[in-house]
Amino acid sequence: MIIAVASGKGGTGKTTVAVNLALSNSNTQLSDCDVEEPNAHIFIKPKIKNKELISIPVPEVDKSKCDGCGRCQEVCAYNAIAVVNKKVLIFPELCHGCGSCGYFCPQHAIKEINKEIGSVEIGKRDNLLFVHGKLNIGEAMSPPLIKAVKKHVNPARVNIIDAPPGTSCPVITSIEGSDFCLLVTEPTPFGLNDLILAVEVLRKLDIPFGVVINRSDLGDKKTDDYCSQENIPVLMRIPFKREIASAYSKGISIVEAFPEYKKDFQELLDNISKMAKQNNRR
Amino acid sequence: MKVCVTSEGNNLDSKVDPRFGRCQYFIIADIDTLAFEAVQNPNIDSMGGAGIQSGQLIAGKQVKAVLTGNMGPNAFQTLQAANITVVTGISGSVKEAVEKYKNGDFKATQGPSVDSKFGMPPQK
Ligand code: SF4
Numbered sequence: 019m020i021i022a023v024a025s026g027k028g029g030t031g032k033t034t035v036a037v038n039l040a041l042s043n044s045n046t047q048l049s050d051c052d053v054e055e056p057n058a059h060i061f062i063k064p065k066i067k068n069k070e071l072i073s074i075p076v077p078e079v080d081k082s083k084c085d086g087c088g089r090c091q092e093v094c095a096y097n098a099i100a101v102v103n104k105k106v107l108i109f110p111e112l113c114h115g116c117g118s119c120g121y122f123c124p125q126h127a128i129k130e131i132n133k134e135i136g137s138v139e140i141g142k143r144d145n146l147l148f149v150h151g152k153l154n155i156g157e158a159m160s161p162p163l164i165k166a167v168k169k170h171v172n173p174a175r176v177n178i179i180d181a182p183p184g185t186s187c188p189v190i191t192s193i194e195g196s197d198f199c200l201l202v203t204e205p206t207p208f209g210l211n212d213l214i215l216a217v218e219v220l221r222k223l224d225i226p227f228g229v230v231i232n233r234s235d236l237g238d239k240k241t242d243d244y245c246s247q248e249n250i251p252v253l254m255r256i257p258f259k260r261e262i263a264s265a266y267s268k269g270i271s272i273v274e275a276f277p278e279y280k281k282d283f284q285e286l287l288d289n290i291s292k293m294a295k296q297n298n299r300r
Numbered sequence: 301m302k303v304c305v306t307s308e309g310n311n312l313d314s315k316v317d318p319r320f321g322r323c324q325y326f327i328i329a330d331i332d333t334l335a336f337e338a339v340q341n342p343n344i345d346s347m348g349g350a351g352i353q354s355g356q357l358i359a360g361k362q363v364k365a366v367l368t369g370n371m372g373p374n375a376f377q378t379l380q381a382a383n384i385t386v387v388t389g390i391s392g393s394v395k396e397a398v399e400k401y402k403n404g405d406f407k408a409t410q411g412p413s414v415d416s417k418f419g420m421p422p423q424k
C-alpha cells in the first residue's frame with residue numbers, strides 16, 4: 019500500500035504527519051520526496067547505508083560539426099537551447115533530458131552527457147526503511163530525482179510518501195500511483211484556499227483522499243464546513259499543544275514525545291487502509 | 301542605431317518595465333530619429349525560459365543595447381552571445397531612457413542583476 023502525505027502549502031505539519039504515521043506501524047517505509055528541502059530524516063534519524071548519485075542526460079554540442087542551423091532550438095519544448103549568431107547556448111537547468119535536440123540535429127553535432135542533479139540515500143531505523151532524495155543546490159529539475167526515490171518503494175510494505183508542498187509538477191510526480199493521499203491543512207483562510215487547489219488535483223488524478231486538520235483548535239470552522247459539503251472525510255485533528263511544538267523544534271516526533279498519541283496514528287492508518295481497499299474494489 | 305527598452309506600454313511615454321523576460325512590450329527605438337517599433341512580448345506566460353526566448357527575439361532585431369530594470373542570468377547570457385550591451389537599473393519613461401543612453405549616461409552592466417525566475421508570477 020502506498021500513502022502519500024501532501025499539503026497545498028508548506029508549514030502545515032505535513033512532515034509531522036508522515037513521520038508519525040511511519041513510526042506507528044512496524045512494517046513501514048518512509049520515502050521523503052520533498053527533495054528540495056528534505057527534513058523527515060531530522061525526526062527519523064536513520065542510519066544511511068547506501069547512496070546513489072542521480073543524473074539526467076543533457077546535450078553537449080560539438081562546435082566543429084555544428085553549422086548554427088537552429089533546428090535544436092526549434093524542437094526544444096522547454097526553451098533550454100538558444101541559437102544566437104550561430105552559437106548554441108544550452109541552459110542545463112531548464113533541460114528535461116528528452117533527447118529531441120540530439121535526435122533532430124541534421125549535423126549529428128549533439129551528444130548527451132550526464133549531469134548530476136542530486137542523490138538518493140537509503141537507510142534504516144529498526145524496522146523502518148527510510149529513503150530520501152536530495153536535490154543539488156541551484157538545481158530545478160526535481161521530477162527525475164523524485165522518480166528515483168520512488169523506485170525504492172516496496173509494495174509489500176506500508177509506504178508513506180512525504181510529498182513536496184504545493185500543487186505543481188513535483189507534487190504530482192510524488193503522489194501519482196498512490197493508493198491514498200492524506201492532505202494536511204490548517205483551519206485558516208489560506209490553508210483552506212490551498213486545500214481546495216490540492217483537492218482539485220487529487221480528483222483529476224482519481225486518488226482517494228482524506229484530510230488531517232493540524233492546529234485544529236486555532237482557526238475557524240470554514241475548513242470543516244468545506245469538507246462536509248464536499249463529502250471529504252476529516253480523518254484526524256491535531257490540536258495545538260505547546261509541548262508538541264517544542265518537541266518538534268527539537269526534532270522529536272509526536273509519538274516519541276507523547277506515546278499516548280501512537281494509537282491515534284495507528285487508527286488513522288487502519289482507516290486509510292480500509293478506505294484504500296474499498297476504492298480498489300470500486 | 302537602435303536600442304531596445306522594456307516597457308509597460310506601447311509608446312515612448314510609457315514607463316520602463318523593470319523585468320526583461322516578462323515585460324509587457326519591447327520598444328525598439330532609433331536613438332537619433334526616435335522612430336520606434338513596439339513589440340508585444342509573447343513570452344509573458346511562458347512556463348520557464350522567458351528570458352532566453354525574449355533574448356532571442358531581441359537578438360533578431362539588430363539592436364546595440366537593451367535598457368531594462370533587471371535581468372536574469374539566462375537572458376544575459378543569450379544577449380551576450382548576440383553581442384548586445386545590457387544596461388540594468390533603468391526606470392522612468394522609455395523616452396528618458398533612450399535619451400540618457402544617447403548622451404552616454406549609462407554604463408553597460410557586467411552581469412545579471414537578479415536570479416532566474418525573477419519575473420515569474422508567485423507560485424500557486
Ligand atoms: S541543430 Fe545541430 S547543427 Fe543545428 S544549431 Fe543545433 S547543434 Fe548546431
Ligand code: SF4
Binds near residue numbers: 096097099116118
Ligand atoms: S534534451 Fe530535450 S529539453 Fe534538453 S535541450 Fe534537448 S530538446 Fe531541450
